[in-house]
Amino acid sequence: MAMQIIKIQDLVFTYENTSQAGEALRGVSLSIKQGEFVGLAGQTGSGKSTLVQLIAGLLPAPKGTICVAGLDPSQKEDFRALRRKVGMVFQYPEHQLFDETVLSDVSFGPRNLELSNPEKRAQRALMLVGLDPAIGERSPFALSGGQRRRVAIAGVLAMEPEILILDEPTAGLDPEGRNILLSVVERLHREGRTIILISHRMQELAPRVSRMVVLNEGQVLLDGTPEQVFSQQEKLGEASLAPPPVTALLQQLRAKGWPVRGDLFTVPQASEEIISAWRQRC
Numbered sequence: 001m002a003m004q005i006i007k008i009q010d011l012v013f014t015y016e017n018t019s020q021a022g023e024a025l026r027g028v029s030l031s032i033k034q035g036e037f038v039g040l041a042g043q044t045g046s047g048k049s050t051l052v053q054l055i056a057g058l059l060p061a062p063k064g065t066i067c068v069a070g071l072d073p074s075q076k077e078d079f080r081a082l083r084r085k086v087g088m089v090f091q092y093p094e095h096q097l098f099d100e101t102v103l104s105d106v107s108f109g110p111r112n113l114e115l116s117n118p119e120k121r122a123q124r125a126l127m128l129v130g131l132d133p134a135i136g137e138r139s140p141f142a143l144s145g146g147q148r149r150r151v152a153i154a155g156v157l158a159m160e161p162e163i164l165i166l167d168e169p170t171a172g173l174d175p176e177g178r179n180i181l182l183s184v185v186e187r188l189h190r191e192g193r194t195i196i197l198i199s200h201r202m203q204e205l206a207p208r209v210s211r212m213v214v215l216n217e218g219q220v221l222l223d224g225t226p227e228q229v230f231s232q233q234e235k236l237g238e239a240s241l242a243p244p245p246v247t248a249l250l251q252q253l254r255a256k257g258w259p260v261r262g263d264l265f266t267v268p269q270a271s272e273e274i275i276s277a278w279r280q281r282c
Contacts, residue, residue, distance in 0.1 A: 005163060005194055006032040006055060011064035013050055024050040025062070026218040034162075037195045039205035039226075042215035043240045048198055051215070052165045055196075056088040069162060084113060087161030091168045093152035094145070102126070102143075102151050103136030109159045118158070125154035129184050146177035150184065163194045170204065182208065203244040206230070206265035214239050231263040246270045253277070 011028040025047045032038055042048045053059045054066060054073060061074030069085040071078040090096070099105035107122035115121065123133040129150040135143070140151050149169070156164070166185065170178040186208055189195045199205050205212060206226045214222040214229060216239040222229045230236070230243045233251065242248060244265045250273065251262040259280055260273045 002033040002035050004031045005034040005069055006030070007065075007067045008051075008055075009065045011051075011054070011062055011066060013047075013054060013059065013062040015050075024218055025054075027064075028215075028218070028220055030213065030220060030223070032194065032196070034194055035189075035192055036211060037189045037209045038197070039209035039212045040196055040198045040215070041200065041202065041205060041212060041239075041241060042221075043200070045217075046215040046239065047218040048215050049167060052088065052167060052196060052198065055163075056086045056165060057082045058088070080113070084115075084159060085161055086163045086165065087156035087159060089153050089156050089164070089166045089169055091171050093156075093169075094140075094148035097140040097148060097152060097155075100139060101136060102138055102140050103133075105140055106136070106151060106155045106158050109155055113159060115159065121158045121160065122154070125158040126151070128157050128188065129154045130180065146173055146180060149173065149177070149181060153181075153184070157188070161193075163196070164188060165196045165198075167198045168200070169197070170199070170201070178204070200241075202230075202241065203246075203265070206244050206247070214241065226265060227263040230265060233262075250274075 008028060008030045011025050013025040014023045028051065040048050054062055055068055057073035057079050066073055068082060071082050073082055097105055099108060103119060103122055106125055107118040110118040110121045126133050126136060131150055140148055170181055173181065182204060185195060185197065197205065197209060209226065212226050212229045213220060221239055222232060222235055230247050236243060246267055247265045250260050250264055250270055253260050254262045258277045260277045264270050264273060
C-alpha cells in the first residue's frame with residue numbers, strides 16, 4: 001500500500017496587503033499518496049495556485065498543518081531539503097530561461113543545490129523530456145516554443161524531485177505541442193513520480209489522471225476519480241467548470257432518454273456507448 005507523501009489538514013491561508021488580499025484557502029484537508037497522478041481544477045481565484053505554492057514552500061506559513069515527504073514547508077530549516085523533494089513548474093516556465101546554453105540552464109538547479117554531477121543530471125533530464133542531449137550546446141532562445149517549455153521542465157527534473165507540480169503546463173502551446181508535453185508528463189508518472197497537474201482543460205485531465213480534486217472559493221468541492229467527478233454536474237456547475245466535450249454530449253443524450261453513461265470522457269468509450277445505445281433503440 002502506497003504511503004501518503006502529502007498530508008494537509010485544515011489549511012487556511014490569507015493574503016494580506018497585496019492585490020490578492022483576502023482568504024485564499026478556507027479549511028482545506030487533503031492527502032496524496034506516493035505515485036498518484038492528481039488533477040487539480042478550479043476557476044481563477046479558487047485557490048489552486050496558492051495550494052501548490054504552499055506545498056512547494058513558496059509562501060509564508062499558513063494556519064493548519066502541512067507535511068510534504070516528511071517535511072514542513074513552513075519551516076525554514078526544511079526548505080532546502082524540500083527543494084530536492086518537490087519540483088514546481090510554473091505557467092510559461094520558458095520565460096525563466098536565462099543562460100547562454102541549454103545545458104548550463106538545465107544544470108543550474110542541481111549546481112545551486114550542490115548536487116553531484118550537475119551536467120550529467122541535466123543530460124538525463126533532457127532525455128526524460130524527449131530532447132536529444134546534443135541540444136545542450138544550443139541557445140535556449142533559438143528553440144521552438146514547445147522545445148523551450150520542455151527545456152524549462154528539464155531544469156526542474158534535473159534536481160530529481162519525488163513530487164512534480166505543473167501549473168497549466170500546456171498554456172499557449174498548439175495541439176501538437178500540448179500532446180507532446182502531456183505524453184512526457186504521463187511517462188514521468190509511469191516512472192514513479194507523484195504528479196500534481198493543474199489545468200482548466202478537463203479533456204486534458206480526464207484521460208490521464210487517476211484522481212481529480214476540484215477547488216471552489218478556497219475549499220475542496222469534489223475529490224474522486226474522473227468518472228465520479230464528472231457525474232456530479234451540479235457541483236461542477238458551482239465551480240463554473242464544464243466536463244469534457246465528449247462527456248457533455250453523453251449527458252445531453254442521457255437527458256433525452258438515451259441509455260448511455262454520463263461519466264465517460266474518451267472518444268473510444270463514447271463511440272462504443274453511443275453505438276450500443278443506438279442498437280438498443282433500433
